[in-house]
Amino acid sequence: MSISTMSCFSFSILLVITSQALLFIPLAYSNIIGHSTLTCRSYCGNLTIDYPFAIQSGCGHPGFRDLLFCINDILMFHITSGSYRVLDIDYAYQSLTLHDPHMSNCDTIVLGGRGNGFVVEPWRAPYLNPVADNVFMLIECSPESPLFEGFPGKHLPCGNVSGMGCEEYYECPAWEIIGPNRVGPVYGSGPPECCSVSFEAMEDVNLTKLGCQGYSSAYSLAPLRVSGPDGWSYGIRVKYSVQGNEAFCKACEATGGSCGFDTDGNSDLCMCGRWNSTTNCDSVHSASNRIRWTLMDALAGYLICLIIWRNLLRLQ
Numbered sequence: 001m002s003i004s005t006m007s008c009f010s011f012s013i014l015l016v017i018t019s020q021a022l023l024f025i026p027l028a029y030s031n032i033i034g035h036s037t038l039t040c041r042s043y044c045g046n047l048t049i050d051y052p053f054a055i056q057s058g059c060g061h062p063g064f065r066d067l068l069f070c071i072n073d074i075l076m077f078h079i080t081s082g083s084y085r086v087l088d089i090d091y092a093y094q095s096l097t098l099h100d101p102h103m104s105n106c107d108t109i110v111l112g113g114r115g116n117g118f119v120v121e122p123w124r125a126p127y128l129n130p131v132a133d134n135v136f137m138l139i140e141c142s143p144e145s146p147l148f149e150g151f152p153g154k155h156l157p158c159g160n161v162s163g164m165g166c167e168e169y170y171e172c173p174a175w176e177i178i179g180p181n182r183v184g185p186v187y188g189s190g191p192p193e194c195c196s197v198s199f200e201a202m203e204d205v206n207l208t209k210l211g212c213q214g215y216s217s218a219y220s221l222a223p224l225r226v227s228g229p230d231g232w233s234y235g236i237r238v239k240y241s242v243q244g245n246e247a248f249c250k251a252c253e254a255t256g257g258s259c260g261f262d263t264d265g266n267s268d269l270c271m272c273g274r275w276n277s278t279t280n281c282d283s284v285h286s287a288s289n290r291i292r293w294t295l296m297d298a299l300a301g302y303l304i305c306l307i308i309w310r311n312l313l314r315l316q
């Protein structure tokens with residue numbers, strides 16, 4: 001092996017090492033930049049919207065697509081039964097707190113069947129469900145309601161949920177306005193004015209189907225037990241769950257990407273800023289490119305070195 005071949009071989013190796021080091025700087029930089037500017041994370045009012053939720057299309061998890069909308073800094077949650085205001089998203093406990101303006105509470109009872117209740121699209125059902133500690137109190141339901149099927153012979157589905165139920169709810173000032181004659185903790189001859197149920201027992205809370213005039217909903221943040229219906233938290237607490245692709249998303253985020261999905265194909269996408277990956281932002285696609293460039297660098301360096309060397313020899 002000639003001295004020129006050996007020197008140029010060493011030179012090209014040096015070149016590869018240098019180019020790798022130089023390549024690493026913009027790569028690391030773009031990952032950091034990508035994380036802060038090209039991410040799917042966004043805000044609505046003072047709420048942070050992060051995976052699995054999103055308000056931009058293609059971001060987040062497909063189970064939560066077309067669910068949240070930010071309107072004048074108010075985050076709205078939209079499902080089959082209607083629109084709700086999102087009061088809180090608890091990422092640690094994977095839950096959302098919703099408010100329905102036509103829902104009754106301790107101060108007001110809203111009748112006329114204007115409330116939403118809670119019904120999700122069947123395809124979304126695996127992802128969203130009111131928590132087990134959430135009570136739905138169905139108000140002024142028709143004696144023909146499916147709730148009272150077989151009444152008075154059959155056992156009613158009404159009961160306490162996490163220590164909350166109609167018997168205590170009747171103590172609210174709202175019921176004084178309606179009139180004490182309409183209130184009866186003992187069911188007497190007719191069905192009760194209020195029937196408290198868990199979501200689990202219902203599958204969905206459709207006020208029309210149940211023939212109810214109104215409803216209230218309260219939740220308890222176990223193990224905290226607040227005594228008295230005026231201390232309850234009124235609203236609908238919904239548990240969300242991301243099925244399956246948590247590993248995909250962790251890997252994507254770890255490489256500076258944002259988790260999303262292909263709007264057409266419904267497959268997972270890792271958004272890496274200027275490109276989308278089906279795995280993560282350090283994926284084979286970019287790695288194979290880097291290796292190809294490295295080999296070309298080495299080859300070019302070697303040839304240039306040889307040419308210069310030959311010319312130098314000729315000049316002597």
Ligand SMILES: *[C@@H]1O[C@H](CO)[C@@H](O)[C@H](O)[C@H]1NC(C)=O
Pocket residue numbers: 045046
């Ligand atoms: C967000 O703003 C609402 C009022 O718009 C307030 O009630 C709530 O406490 C705020 N939440 C946080 C976490 O700051």
Ligand SMILES: *[C@@H]1O[C@H](CO)[C@@H](O)[C@H](O)[C@H]1NC(C)=O
Pocket residue numbers: 057058059260261262263269271273274275276
């Ligand atoms: C990446 O995917 C998202 C969501 O499908 C799309 O909106 C975006 O245009 C894609 N970006 C590129 C660079 O292809």
Ligand SMILES: *[C@@H]1O[C@H](CO)[C@@H](O)[C@H](O)[C@H]1NC(C)=O
Pocket residue numbers: 080081119206207208209
């Ligand atoms: C509620 O039930 C009624 C009557 O069964 C039905 O027409 C309506 O579509 C249901 N609403 C929702 C949101 O599923």
Ligand SMILES: *[C@@H]1O[C@H](CO)[C@@H](O)[C@H](O)[C@H]1NC(C)=O
Pocket residue numbers: 159160163164165167168
């Ligand atoms: C529901 O809870 C109230 C208050 O704790 C209690 O008085 C009542 O007996 C309970 N009802 C049922 C059916 O367990």
